[in-house]
Amino acid sequence: xxxxxxxxxxxxxxxxxxGKAHALRGVSFNxxxxxxxxxxxxxxxxxxxxxxxxxxxxxxxxxxxxxxYFNGDDILKLNHKDLYRLYSRKIGFLPxxxxxxxxxxxxxxxxxxxxKKNLKVKTxxxxxxxxxxxxxxxxxxxxxxxxxxxxxxxxxxxxQRALLAIAFCCFxxxxxxxxPFTGLDPDLRDHLLExxxxxxxxKNISMVIVTHDLKVIEKICDKTAIIYNGSFVETGETKDVIxxxxxxxxxxxxxxxxxxxxxxxxxxxxxxxxxxxxxxxQPRCPMGSKEKKKxxxxxxxSAGNNHYxxxxxxxx
Amino acid sequence: xxxIIVFKSLIYKPYFYxxxxxxxxxxxPFLISGNNPYTxxxxxxxxxxxxxxxxxxxNLGRCVFSRVMHGARISIGxxxxxxxxxxxxxxxxxxxxxxxxxxxxxxxxxxxDIFMTVPTxxxxxxLAGSLGPGTKNVIIILSITMxxxxxRMIRGLVLDIKNRHYVETAKTIGLKNSYIMLRxxxxxxxxxxxxxxxxxxxxxxxxxxxxxFLGLGIIEPAPDWGAxxxxxxxxxxxxxxxxxxPGLFISLTVLSFNMVGDELGSPGNGSQFFMGAGNxxxxxxxx
Numbered sequence: 155x156x157x158x159x160x161x162x163x164x165x166x167x168x169x170x171x172x173g174k175a176h177a178l179r180g181v182s183f184n185x186x187x188x189x190x191x192x193x194x195x196x197x198x199x200x201x202x203x204x205x206x207x208x209x210x211x212x213x214x215x216x217x218x219x220x221x222x223y224f225n226g227d228d229i230l231k232l233n234h235k236d237l238y239r240l241y242s243r244k245i246g247f248l249p250x251x252x253x254x255x256x257x258x259x260x261x262x263x264x265x266x267x268x269x270k271k272n273l274k275v276k277t278x279x280x281x282x283x284x285x286x287x288x289x290x291x292x293x294x295x296x297x298x299x300x301x302x303x304x305x306x307x308x309x310x311x312x313x314q315r316a317l318l319a320i321a322f323c324c325f326x327x328x329x330x331x332x333x334p335f336t337g338l339d340p341d342l343r344d345h346l347l348e349x350x351x352x353x354x355x356x357k358n359i360s361m362v363i364v365t366h367d368l369k370v371i372e373k374i375c376d377k378t379a380i381i382y383n384g385s386f387v388e389t390g391e392t393k394d395v396i397x398x399x400x401x402x403x404x405x406x407x408x409x410x411x412x413x414x415x416x417x418x419x420x421x422x423x424x425x426x427x428x429x430x431x432x433x434x435x436q437p438r439c440p441m442g443s444k445e446k447k448k449x450x451x452x453x454x455x456s457a458g459n460n461h462y463x464x465x466x467x468x469x470x
Numbered sequence: 471x472x473x474i475i476v477f478k479s480l481i482y483k484p485y486f487y488x489x490x491x492x493x494x495x496x497x498x499p500f501l502i503s504g505n506n507p508y509t510x511x512x513x514x515x516x517x518x519x520x521x522x523x524x525x526x527x528x529n530l531g532r533c534v535f536s537r538v539m540h541g542a543r544i545s546i547g548x549x550x551x552x553x554x555x556x557x558x559x560x561x562x563x564x565x566x567x568x569x570x571x572x573x574x575x576x577x578x579x580x581x582x583d584i585f586m587t588v589p590t591x592x593x594x595x596x597l598a599g600s601l602g603p604g605t606k607n608v609i610i611i612l613s614i615t616m617x618x619x620x621x622r623m624i625r626g627l628v629l630d631i632k633n634r635h636y637v638e639t640a641k642t643i644g645l646k647n648s649y650i651m652l653r654x655x656x657x658x659x660x661x662x663x664x665x666x667x668x669x670x671x672x673x674x675x676x677x678x679x680x681x682x683f684l685g686l687g688i689i690e691p692a693p694d695w696g697a698x699x700x701x702x703x704x705x706x707x708x709x710x711x712x713x714x715x716p717g718l719f720i721s722l723t724v725l726s727f728n729m730v731g732d733e734l735g736s737p738g739n740g741s742q743f744f745m746g747a748g749n750x751x752x753x754x755x756x757x
Binding site for chain 1: 634635636638639640641642643644645646649653654657658
């Protein structure tokens with residue numbers, strides 16, 4: 155399969171009063187056509203930063219380096235106009251919360267304004283037909299009524315589905331989801347994930363899902379990357395990463411899942427200001443390095459089947 | 471549905487009816503007063519209020535009541551024109567500078583600062599002195615001087631709204647900036663603008679009357695409240711009604727506009743005019 159999105163050595167460094175802050179420390183991954191790529195990690199690890207960079211939202215700040223190739227174009231080098239042309243037609247964005255719906259506009263307006271941007275035929279009737287079609291596809295029982303409702307008239311789950319409709323209505327090649335379905339109950343979340351999966355298969359849409367919910371990763375993602383303190387610690391097929399985790403951080407994340415006993419890992423991530431050459435998980439690492447030796451892990455260790463881990467102590 | 475709520479609370483307010491009356495007088499003053507405001511009658515000058523001349527007559531024997539009624543057209547009409555022009559100009563600049571920020575913001579706000587350092591009335595007087603009196607000139611002059619406050623205020627409102635999640639999402643959809651400003655930002659800031667506009671209306675009427683009082687605004691024989699007040703001051707001892715009634719109408723009109731603005735601005739009213747959607751708990755209104 156063809157590579158749709160390929161990210162190479164993406165870095166973001168910015169100046170803070172306390173010194174240089176490394177929000178991202180060189181992240182590389184590929185997303186193939188029709189593939190769902192999940193990125194999981196704790197708060198402050200740089201998940202949303204990746205999203206914003208992939209959308210080209212950070213502008214052309216001095217601190218950004220690396221390349222984000224989408225269909226052969228480097229998104230970080232595109233100008234404003236070309237970038238806006240890509241949005242919602244080629245790259246869709248699925249935001250986190252229902253605060254992303256304008257309370258003064260109906261769901262229908264939200265969808266039609268997205269369609270209007272990308273369709274050649276812009277008569278009201280056709281726009282409405284298309285909007286109703288996509289709402290039907292998302293299993294709304296009464297699409298006509300939802301079309302005319304304001305966000306406050308719908309429940310949280312319905313609003314989430316409306317957000318899905320907005321992100322998917324033009325059937326983009328790639329959808330970037332920034333912590334989707336956070337704060338929903340598990341049943342509804344699973345239902346929405348199923349909807350996403352069906353949409354994805356029907357239209358061969360690739361996705362990048364950024365989340366801190368390993369359940370989402372487990373249920374829907376083909377490939378997974380675990381991010382810690384601005385750098386990937388483990389990447390690979392989801393089943394490999396979740397079933398046979400190699401990095402101690404991934405293991406601690408899996409141990410912290412509800413069905414595995416919710417065992418926490420002590421300590422906090424060192425933060426963006428951490429600037430040692432070694433592994434940034436070393437201070438919290440349960441696997442020893444009692445000699446306080448700094449491991450230099452600038453390259454991953456392969457564990458076969460595209461499974462990579464950035465740890466020298468990883469047991470095979 | 472939300473629009474009705476606003477007027478529902480206004481229905482019980484006497485000042486609202488006073489303004490309606492003035493608007494009616496502005497549309498067709500002959501409905502209310504039978505006398506011609508321009509007809510002079512030198513044998514009946516400075517007469518006190520009577521059944522025929524409700525507010526008495528002035529120094530040329532003209533009916534003060536019909537002049538006050540005809541003055542409503544000038545005061546409200548000119549006030550509204552100034553309001554719309556200054557709101558359009560100041561609002562556009564405010565939205566642009568708030569939305570784009572950076573050097574656009576700096577540039578617009580420094581110009582606003584320059585205008586704001588000089589008191590409004592001083593700029594108005596200088597411009598009126600150079601342009602000369604007349605209704606059209608008054609509208610131009612006051613529009614030029616009154617936009618700064620709106621630009622400032624609207625910029626501040628936009629700064630708040632543009633950081634909302636839904637504006638950012640609109641950008642990720644790839645909508646044009648002009649569309650986002652008109653469709654996503656403007657409706658959200660309309661209620662405070664509405665309140666600002668009603669309060670500004672009172673200020674405009676005072677400014678028109680002040681200029682007319684000083685002889686730089688609307689000139690004779692056009693019946694303007696400020697100009698009538700100016701004439702009346704000379705006859706304060708012999709015929710106080712000449713100054714009293716125009717003065718009363720200026721005060722009452724300004725007061726009414728301010729009260730309407732206040733009412734619209736109070737919680738559960740103006741905020742619901744367009745914003746009801748954002749506030750699920752208060753769909754039926756607080757009162």
